[in-house]
Amino acid sequence: MYGAARPLALAAGYHSETMSCLDFEPASQGSGRISSRTLWRYFPSKESCVRPLLTGGLDLAMRCLRSWRAEQDVADLLDAMRWVADEGADDRAALLNLVRLTGSEPGLRAVWLEAHREAEPVFAAVLAERAGLPGPDLDIKVQAAMLNVALRTGVEHYAAHTDPAVAEQPGLLEATVGQALRAAARGFSHERPSTACCATSPPPPSCCSTT
Structure with a gap:
């Protein structure tokens, strides 16, 4: 089917x-x-017929998220996503074609957005388990939302701004999605905090702050 x-x-x-x-x-x-x-x-x-092609990347991301241990950082998650990227290679052209069409096809856009909406609470549940919480709190829900938007926006940006002639080359889509995820991990800060700075207790007010 x-x-x-x-x-x-x-x-x-x-x-x-x-x-x-x-x-x-x-x-x-x-x-x-x-x-x-x-x-x-x-x-x-x-x-709805093409929905499986639109959700394949979300399914792979979910697998990686479930294996992402609490002591690992975003770089480890990105490494895991690169490892499984080949599993979706056969459907990459189809996915990118469909994502390009979401800008002009309202019905297709609705399916794309609904797939991500349904994925978000699942992301939140996995992140809560990773954090040792009984369920998602507000912080976890915000993290899940940022993760979800980063995945969607990364794919949309790549589909819209990459020449279709080279878009299927291995690693390019993953690099763009990785850039989006790193931006989400940084939050509102323009620079990644220094590890040495954040290791102090308590850290200086100017360090590690996202407010």
């Missing part, structure tokens, strides 16, 4: 394809096609 999303993932195809003309050959059977009636049962619209 997931393969049905691929024809819609093409920039031109998304505008031209309809649910009634979508079909594909299931790998398990080798022949035969899934009817439009079956597709409608699972996907009421073509926007």
Whole structure:
């Protein structure tokens, strides 16, 4: 069923394809096609049909977040995300095509934003567990929101500002998303605080402050 999303993932195809003309050959059977009636049962619209392609990156990010230990920093999280990036390489072109279209397709934009909205409380729950809390408090919820926005904005910025001819090269998308995550980790500070400065107890008022 997931393969049905691929024809819609093409920039031109998304505008031209309809649910009634979508079909594909299931790998398990080798022949035969899934009817439009079956597709409608699972996907009421073509926007919902491509949702698995839009959420693949979120699923990978969630896996990395779950393995991110309390003693590790953002650099470790970024390393983990780079390690798993190859798993989504086959769908990268489709993802970027769809993200580019979210600017002109309200229905697709709604699916993209809803996917991130649904991911945010899950991020918060994982971050709370990482912090040893019974559930997300306000600080954790803000961290989850910043993480979520950084992931979404990083992908959107990359899709909008990178030449499609080179956009699928390994490591480029991950570098942009990493830059967005580091910006979120810094908060409102323009510079990353000095490790030596923050090690003092208590640290100087000018150090490690985000207010």
